[in-house]
Amino acid sequence: MDVDLSALAAAHGVATSYEDWHREEREVAPESVIGVLGLLGVDASTPAAVRAALAAVPAKQDLPGTVVVREGTTRPLPGPSRITCEDGAVREVTAVPADLPLGWHRLRHGDREVTLVVVPVELPEPPETWGWMLQLYALRSAGSWGMGDLGDLRTFIENSHGAGLVLLNPLHAITPTTPVPASPYSPSSRRFANPLYLRISDINQYKSASPAVKAQVDALRPADTELIDYTAVWEAKRAALELLFPGKGQVDRDADPGLTEFAEFCALAERHGPNWPTWPADPGRPDEDRVAFHIWVQRLVEEQLEAANRAAAGMPVGVVLDLAVGIDPNGADGWLLQDVLAAGVHAGAPPDAFNQLGQDWGLAAWRPDRLIETGYAAYRDMLRRIFRHAGGLRVDHVAGLWRLWWVPPGLGPAEGTYVHYDPEAMLGILALEAHRAGAVVIGEDLGTVQPAVTEGLERMNMLGSAVLWFTRDWDDPDSVFVPAEDYPRNALASVSTHDLPTAAGFLTGEQVRVRARLGQLAGTVEDEQRAADADRAQLLLALTKEGLITPDSSSEEIVVAMHEFLARTPCRLVTASLYDVLGVLDQPNLPGTTDEYPNWRMPITTSLEQIVVDPRVRRIAGVLSAKKGAR
DSSP states (O other): HHHHHHHHHEEEETTEEEETTSSEEEEHHHHHHHHHHHTTOOOOHHHHHHHEEEEEEEOSSSSEEEEETTTOOEEEEEEEEEEOOSOOEEEEEEOOOTTOOEEEEEETTTTTTEEEEOOOOOOOOOEEEEEEEEGGGGOTTTOOSSSOOHHHHHHHTTSSSSSSSEEEEEOEEEOOSSSSSOOTSSSSEEEEEEGGOOOOGSSHHHHSSSSHHHHHHHOOOOOOSSSSHHHHHHHHHHHHHHHHHHOOOOOTTTTHHHHHHHHHHHHHHHHHHGGGGGGGGGGOOHHHHHHHHHHHHHHHHHHHHHHHHHHTTTTSEEEEEESSOOOTTTSSHHHHHHEEEEOOOOOEOOSSOTTTTTTEEEEEOHHHHHHHHTHHHHHHHHHHHHHHHHHHHHEETGGGGTTTEETTTSOOOGGEEEOOHHHHHHHHHHHHHHHTTTEEEEEEEEEESHHHHHHHHHHHTTTTEEEETTTTTTSSSOBBBBOGGGSSSSSEEEEEOOTTHHHHHHHTHHHHHHHHOOOOOOOOOOHHHHHHHHHHHHHHHHHTTTTSTTTTTTHHHHHHHHHHHHHHHHEEEEEHHHHHTTTTOOOSSTTTTTTTTTTTTOOSSSOOOHHOOOHHHHHHHHHHHHHHHOO
């Protein structure tokens, strides 16, 4: 790596090397660094351009675009300054005072005014309880239309056998056009919610409709299909919603400007298509009635989310929503938040044990420099909206608050590099908004994660993730499973995740068969099978050492033992997945695939009415309740 290029990369937080999943140092190719710098608006295409860009690197400012301090601490300022607090109080200071309250303030020094954020030192200790991990779309009931919905969520919560939380897949908004993409992790907007999850029969306008209108709506219900047909579900629900829409109305743009802008995008997408980069330079004014319609639809989703939260009111944690790591760059947030996003970037992950070719998620990413200059307003507003209807938040790929793998255009998933963010700001603002909402935060800190991530979560009383498959002594030649007593305290423990083999899949080696069939293995099938066999043997040995199984134990008894093992850990939260409990073989998502595997489209074949009385569900609930308490 050229010395000047390395210096330029360092100045902009772009990594020129990183530690891979083997804990070996990897050098990043110069073309990757040049490509990522270009995404940050820095020309490094020639040696002369690199020298010019180095010369243009701004000197460190006495007052950055955003100042973040922890509650109870002080910070020197470049001179006499004025702080305008969130409540309107004004203070003349020469340093940030230690008694400044939590919140969002304005700091002025001379003719420069910046955002000043006071964040918590830590969150309150999370409760100790257990719960369910639920892919909500996969449920089917007598009342749902082709996929699980918020009515099913409420029913599940009311019949959750004493659980203290229900952790969901992301419920982020789609662009309301067709075809509808399946992945909940590639949303159009993370600030708003997905209307596919509406329970049509719970809408007030349906309840008060005439028998004739109800019959029209009921006739729209789509038939269940082998795989979830999101497009058919949306076409049916959109038609039903249009029948029930109260009618024309003046849009009050001042009531909720963010929602109005999102609704305007939806209306324009209906006219010009879902991908805004293909729209005409002047897309025109959106139809006022369609804007009003999409505002109304979002408010319906909020009402039903709130009803689910009321059903969970007695739970120690309640409904835990999932924050996707990024957004579809062609969607609503990609259009509305262009000033803080890196145009053209694809966020992803480098190669690791389960995804040996690396991952390109095709997601847009925050530009760290633009977040700072805009006072993190877009990040704050996103969190604030999500916490309105959540007792907790799972942050997917939480390491992205520290650094995120950027893949430049034209390069493969393994050919990206890391771009660094300010964790003091990213983590602190997350803590501030969670504190104000009284919510628990869970970070998905799996894969290639720096110690700073785990330590940062621990310091803030945020929980990490302890997945049975991964909680092993990787320095041991046999990679033995860690004993239950040695699990971390501040963690959410689970058998698996949506991106990993289910319990039944792990026990039968399904993850090797399906990846071999789809060409997703970096090594030979024989090597992968031997590794899978060794992993299974090590797991069975760990369960045997705990006295949880014998050589004669059935597969169902082994699955119960896995949950008993997790219940013995000191982890504050323990969760069970219906996929594991019901013996489902196929994992919901196979990273690295799109159409080759039916990601996010496989329903659970057992109906919700059967699930809530299933003896296997009751048995696992009893195991977890005995150790982690029941509400």
